[in-house]
Amino acid sequence: MQKIQTLVITFLAIGMINCLPSGDEVTKLPGWKGPLKSKMYAGYIPAGQTHELGIEHNLFEHYIFIESEKSPANDPLIIWTNGGPGAASYFGLFIELGPYYLSSASLKTEEYLLTKVPTLFDNIHSWTKVANLLIINSPPPVGYSYCSPIGPSGNGTSCGTWNDSKTAVHNAIYIDNWFKAFPEYGSHEFFIIGESYGGIYVPTLVRELLNYYPDLTKNL
Numbered sequence: 001m002q003k004i005q006t007l008v009i010t011f012l013a014i015g016m017i018n019c020l021p022s023g024d025e026v027t028k029l030p031g032w033k034g035p036l037k038s039k040m041y042a043g044y045i046p047a048g049q050t051h052e053l054g055i056e057h058n059l060f061e062h063y064i065f066i067e068s069e070k071s072p073a074n075d076p077l078i079i080w081t082n083g084g085p086g087a088a089s090y091f092g093l094f095i096e097l098g099p100y101y102l103s104s105a106s107l108k109t110e111e112y113l114l115t116k117v118p119t120l121f122d123n124i125h126s127w128t129k130v131a132n133l134l135i136i137n138s139p140p141p142v143g144y145s146y147c148s149p150i151g152p153s154g155n156g157t158s159c160g161t162w163n164d165s166k167t168a169v170h171n172a173i174y175i176d177n178w179f180k181a182f183p184e185y186g187s188h189e190f191f192i193i194g195e196s197y198g199g200i201y202v203p204t205l206v207r208e209l210l211n212y213y214p215d216l217t218k219n220l
Contacts, residue, residue, distance in 0.1 A: 029100065031111070031120040037099050038067040038128060045181060047140065047174040050147075052160040059159065061174045062144035064090075064135040065182070066099060069128050077190035078127055079175065081136040083197030085167075086156070088143035089135045092195065098133065099126040132185065134178065138201075139167045168204040175205075176213055189219050 024043035029036065047059040068075040080097065082089040094102050099122070106118040127133055137143030140159045146152040147159040179186050194202045209217050 029120060030117045031106070032100055033111075037122075038069045038072065040067070041065040044145075045174050045178045047138070047145075047170040047177070050160055050166070050170075055149075055160070057140075057147040057149075057159050059140045059147045059170055060145060061140060061170075062137045062146075063174075063178060064093060066128050066133045068130065068132045069099065069126075070130055072132055073184075075131050075188075077132045077134060077185055077188045079134045079136060079190060079192045081138065081171075081192075081194040081198050081201050083195055083199070083201065084142070085162075085164075085197045085200070086139075086142055087196070088137050090137070090143060093133075093135050097123075097125075097127045099123055099128045131191075132188070136171060136174070138171050138174065140170075164200055164204050167201065168208040171201070171205045172208040172213060175209070176216060179216065187219065192220070 024041040026040040026042050027036070029040075042062070042064045044060040045063055047061045050057045050059065080089060080092060082092045092098075094100065100120040101123045102118055102120065106112065106120070109119040111117070111119050137145045139145070139162045140147045141152075141154050141156065144152065146154060150158040192202050192206055206217075206220070209220065
């Protein structure tokens, strides 16, 4: 399991495009032959500021967004988070519900033996068959999420301390800002779904959205 998680992080570091949302489209993935099955984006969305021990942190959450393979303009949006607390959601994306998946077989293909790049396989049960998919990585510095002034090279405590309420506050800011960066999805019905400690993340986030973002939650 640990080996697969390491593969996911290494894999994403190779394939991720890191720039402003308007230029975040990912056009190819290592280990996948041919064109992508639908449009894919990866980058950073502001998630607010915190003040702790006299230090101001500006928070940036890393996202991955994959459009529906069916009808992106009409299909709903699923917002997904893994649990932990403190687990990156790349595991769910590349092992469970995304359009491409990694497994132990990814290290046994002819392509891998030649290139040492893990092979991606087609997930015929991917949720992108029927929905657009947004992946949350929170709180910073989980996954590639980070905060300034320390930046992406910070460690697990570089963004200060966290609790469930604080995580919900900044995830709500992140989601609000994501919809501002991708306004074409603002009218879509959307669902917030998670697993494991997501049983805490999801309801606390939904409560935060309902209390402070009523216009946003009309499609929730």
